[in-house]
Amino acid sequence: MIDRELYMQQIIPFIDQPFVKVIAGIRRCGKSVVLQLIREELMKRGVDKKHIIYMNFESFEWMDVKNAKALYIHISNVVKSAKEKYYILLDEIQEVEHWEKAVNSFMVDWDVDIYVTGSNSRMLSSELSTYLAGRYVDFHIMTLSFREYLDFHGLSLFQDKIGIHEEFRKYLRMGGFPAIHTADYTYEAIYKIVYDIYSSVILRDTVQRHGIRNVELLERIVKFVFDNIGNRLNAKNIADYFKNQQRKVDINTIYNYLSALEGAFIIQRVQRYDIKGKELLQTNEKYFVSDLSLIYSVMGYKDRLIAGALENVVYWEMKRRGYKVYIGKQDDKEVDFVALRREEKIYVQVTYQLASQATIDREFTPLLAINDHYPKYVVSMDEIWQDNIEGVRHKHISEFLLNENWQD
Structure with a gap:
């Protein structure tokens, strides 16, 4: 796994900051690898891996989580009674209908740090601007330099x-x-x-x-x-x-x-x-x-x-x-x-x-x-x-x- 150092240098300063980290780019450019690098960075900082929730919505594992309500229910079952911070990493989030509503609720309801990836900039920008205006930062991942x-x-x-x-x-x-x-x-x-x-x-x-x-x-x-x-x-x-x-x-x-x-x-x-x-x-x-x-x-x-x-x-x-x-x-x-x-x-x-x-x-x-x-x-x-x-x-x-x- 290649260390996408250029992008990690941009993202790391925003870890534990109150912004949704939006990682976008064409399919197969390496967004999932960047999420894995973020997970590794969190564990290096002493975060218990049980407090890192990773979901890839192109996996059959999450076939039943296809809308905001199902996503909210799944995450709430993990974090609702927790006293410590959770880190939520959501890969190819555009596969979840109205995902931005769930993400907005996560930020309101719990102590969480959220990272999402997506493969369509128009979809991400329009939905984020509606529910998360001023509360997200975006990073464009490109193919290898x-x-x-x-x-x-x-x-x-x-x-x-x-x-x-x-x-x-x-x-x-x-x-x-x-x-x-x-x-x-x-x-x-x-x-x-x-x-x-x-x-x-x-x-x-x-x-x-x-x-x-x-x-x-x-x-x-x-x-x-x-x-x-x-x-x-x-x-x-x-x-x-x-x-x-x-x-x-x-x-x-x-x-x-x-x-x-x-x-x-x-x-x-x-x-x-x-x-x-x-x-x-x-x-x-x-x-x-x-x-x-x-x-x-x-x-x-x-x-x-x-x-x-x-x-x-x-x-x-x-x-x-x-x-x-x-x-x-x-x-x-x-x-x-x-x-x-x-x-x-x-x-x-x-x-x-x-x-x-x-x-x-x-x-x-x-x-x-x-x-x-x-x-x-x-x-x-x-x-x-x-x-x-x-x-x-x-x-x-x-x-x-x-x-x-x-x-x-």
């Missing part, structure tokens, strides 16, 4: 550059779902495992959760988004695509389907940010996928998607580190990412290779035009080109991902 991938495989972070670069190429092809790193699977086997995860997410967290009837349309929208990873995209683009295919699709339906896919953590919408005006823009956003292996499992591996795939990896690494990430607009030019975290800011351009002067100019010029002191990076897979230009740093993507402090 490149650093976690190396840890998972017992590989040194300090091996030679050639070795690190080779491991990154493997990571780029395999993706970060923990389950595929538990054995020496072929790429074909990996994509089959991930396709099963994808199918479960589409069915349970998208189609069933939102009552979607036209599954064929939903999956065509998924493929269109996957095929345009890293490109500017909106509902109108998708509607125009279907129009060219002699098929009329209502733009509101597309918006609803995109929202459902985002709620299930399959995709993430990223807004544009006017660097000079320091304001968010409402058009030409981009979408990224929660793990690249989802694309490969649905559409096969495609070399032509490499630029978008690299942007995808960089985007999620910045999100893991707590940055708010946007697509930058600098006059008539685009900066791939503007990332903000409290008083910190970084600008990042991502490209596959710096193979020509035209490419070098395209990547460096927008950053050189930004007149501030914040760090600026061009990130690529180029193993030869090493130059920095007027304070704009070039990094191989593997080195950028493993650099713990981008502000240096």
Whole structure:
């Protein structure tokens, strides 16, 4: 079991604090492991394991606990006469109807510390805001980062550059779902495992959760988004695509389907940010996928998607580190990412290779035009080109991902 240290560092300060800890993310990203790590941390602190209640609602063991009343009755039978604190860990809580009512009652009635996981952000946020507004904190668990991938495989972070670069190429092809790193699977086997995860997410967290009837349309929208990873995209683009295919699709339906896919953590919408005006823009956003292996499992591996795939990896690494990430607009030019975290800011351009002067100019010029002191990076897979230009740093993507402090 890999130690998801990044997430535990975020969660541990909230242990024994009067907030429900909400741990969300796409199915099979490692939420259950985080709950196990929390349980281990509690026992290290001297909590009696009898005072830790763990329920996984995907297990047949809890088949009869499918609504708030049944959940409340089960928990009350354990804690109602207790004088000491109890810790309640509820895995895949969205399987319990009106669960938020039970959780609210737990906090009112007993001395408890509550942790829940879920696989649908829309469901969690809407239900929590109704009953637990101001009394919960949420944590987004993602698939393995490149650093976690190396840890998972017992590989040194300090091996030679050639070795690190080779491991990154493997990571780029395999993706970060923990389950595929538990054995020496072929790429074909990996994509089959991930396709099963994808199918479960589409069915349970998208189609069933939102009552979607036209599954064929939903999956065509998924493929269109996957095929345009890293490109500017909106509902109108998708509607125009279907129009060219002699098929009329209502733009509101597309918006609803995109929202459902985002709620299930399959995709993430990223807004544009006017660097000079320091304001968010409402058009030409981009979408990224929660793990690249989802694309490969649905559409096969495609070399032509490499630029978008690299942007995808960089985007999620910045999100893991707590940055708010946007697509930058600098006059008539685009900066791939503007990332903000409290008083910190970084600008990042991502490209596959710096193979020509035209490419070098395209990547460096927008950053050189930004007149501030914040760090600026061009990130690529180029193993030869090493130059920095007027304070704009070039990094191989593997080195950028493993650099713990981008502000240096």
